Amino acid sequence: GQQVQQSPASLVLQEGENAELQCNFSSTATQLQWFYQSPGGSLVSLLSNPSGTKHTGRLTSTTVTKERRSSLHISSSQTTDSGTYLCAIFNMGYKLTFGTGTSLLVDP
Amino acid sequence: ETAVFQTPNYHVTQVGNEVSFNCKQTLGHDTMYWYKQDSKKLLKIMFSYNNKQLIVNETVPRRFSPQSSDKAHLNLRIKSVEPEDSAVYLCASSLDRGLEQYFGPGTRLTVL
Numbered sequence: 001g002q003q004v005q006q007s008p009a010s011l012v013l014q015e016g017e018n019a020e021l022q023c024n025f026s027s028t029a030t031q032l033q034w035f036y037q038s039p040g041g042s043l044v045s046l047l048s049n050p051s052g053t054k055h056t057g058r059l060t061s062t063t064v065t066k067e068r069r070s071s072l073h074i075s076s077s078q079t080t081d082s083g084t085y086l087c088a089i090f091n092m093g094y095k096l097t098f099g100t101g102t103s104l105l106v107d108p
Numbered sequence: 109e110t111a112v113f114q115t116p117n118y119h120v121t122q123v124g125n126e127v128s129f130n131c132k133q134t135l136g137h138d139t140m141y142w143y144k145q146d147s148k149k150l151l152k153i154m155f156s157y158n159n160k161q162l163i164v165n166e167t168v169p170r171r172f173s174p175q176s177s178d179k180a181h182l183n184l185r186i187k188s189v190e191p192e193d194s195a196v197y198l199c200a201s202s203l204d205r206g207l208e209q210y211f212g213p214g215t216r217l218t219v220l
Contacts, residue, residue, distance in 0.1 A: 031206055037149075041196060043211040084149065090206055095164055096141070098151040 002027055002091045004099035012105045019074040021102045023087030031090035032063055034072050037101070038083045046085075047072070077106045111135070112212035114199050120218045121189055129184045129215045131199030139163075139205050140182040142174060145196040145214070157182055158205050186217075194219045 003026040049061040063070040087099040155174040156164035199212040
């Protein structure tokens with residue numbers, strides 16, 4: 001079945017630094033979504049990006065479908081960005097397969 | 109307010125009891141999902157309904173059963189809970205299958 005690997009597993013930054021998160025997947029994805037999960041647990045959709053580059057606020061996602069990889073760039077990190085970032089892939093159109101997540105800690 | 113709502117937020121119960129979790133979305137979406145997030149934070153799909161029809165039924169124990177009265181509601185019943193059922197159960201919805209999903213806040217189940 002579909003496998004989704006994320007790296008790094010964890011990341012510690014100083015406030016103001018940039019973060020680059022990676023997502024690699026094992027088979028063709030018809031849709032790709034990046035999520036943020038707060039320490040309290042709620043899951044928020046950040047970006048839906050099956051191919052190309054998309055921006056929203058301080059976030060930029062680049063997905064290279066042929067190479068089965070996606071990245072999430074967070075610029076000028078803030079302490080409130082701390083949490084877990086999850087990449088999720090659709091294949092077969094019905095099932096969202098989640099990666100293992102990157103735990104981000106931004107220190108003041 | 110349009111969103112995905114789940115009740116209860118938390119539930120503590122004992123092995124062998126029955127529990128039910130509710131999910132309602134006011135986004136006008138056609139597809140709803142139940143996911144389980146275990147202690148290692150890995151999220152796995154359990155069920156998916158599209159217009160009240162079951163379209164995804166992953167390999168989950170028979171004691172789990174989804175129930176959909178209309179396309180805005182998808183409940184989850186667990187008969188005779190086991191310790192390994194302790195997890196966070198997340199409900200989600202999307203406009204249609206394969207499209208961007210929106211999640212509820214989750215229900216944390218603890219089985220003693």
